[in-house]
Amino acid sequence: MLDAALAVIEENGTEISVQQIADRLHVPRPVVYRHFDGRADLDDAIRRHIVESLMAELLPRLHPDGTVRELVRGAVGTYVGWVERHPHLHRFLAAADPHGDSATVLAGARDRIGGQLADLFADTLQRFGIDRNRARPMAFGTVGFVDGVVNSWRAAPTLTSEQVEGILTESVLALLEGNARSLDVPLTRDTVVSELMARAQLSPRSPAGVATVVADL
Incomplete structure (x- = not known):
């Protein structure tokens, strides 16, 4: 049923009716409402389904x-x-009531993305003997920046997706490199992440590095 709702939105835009969903499923309109506590509940379920669809594509890229x-x-x-x-679908998500359940769904999606990114940042910092609590504002700041730029682009799409992707990629890389320099972490845009992790183990500031230095004394 939710797949049918997404298909109707894709074809007709955000202003859809329950009748359109029912027609897509070839069932009477009341059948749709049997599964939900009114239109608001249906819209919340649709937004949750959209978010899950997006997360299925995006989260595997954060490795x-x-x-x-x-x-x-x-x-x-x-x-x-x-x-x-x-x-x-993106516009339907953006139209969520900021005080409703859909807003909680969207906030949860940002938390999942930001949380996974924060874990990656934190693991790297900790391996270099740097307070892992620095990772969370870096990660969520990056997520907020990307989301804000994309929302602005869709509101006034004067650039191509390739241009927006290029601008965002360069901006995020500059942000990461700047933070890395300030923390004395040897990271550049061309650094292989697995090699960075291996180098971190040998850093004098890391627990393993400290143990090695002590053993050599």
Whole structure:
């Protein structure tokens, strides 16, 4: 039923009726309402389904494979590409009541993305002997920045998706490199993430590095 609702939104835009969903399913309109406590409950369920669809594509891209540039470009490109392919679904998400259950769903999605990114940042910082609590504001600041730029682009799409993807990728890379320099972490956009993790184990500030230094004394 929710797949049918998404298909109707994709074809007709955000202003859809329950009758359109019922017609798509070839069932009477009351059958749709049997599964939900009114229209607001239906809309919340649709938004949850949209978010799950997006997360299924995006979360696998937030893994430490390849270079930093490849990780950032892959995640940014996946999100921008999804929004471009599904403009009506993105607009339906954006139209959620800020005080309703849908807002909680969207906040939860940002928490999942930001949380996974924060874990990646925190693990790297900790390996270099740096307070892992620094990771959370860096991660959620990055997520908020990307989301804000994409929302602005969709409101006034004067640039192509490739241009937006390029701007976002370069901006996020500059942000990561700037934070890395301030923390004395040897990270650049061309750093292979797995190699960075291995180097971190040998850092004099890391627990393993401290143990090695002590053993050599």
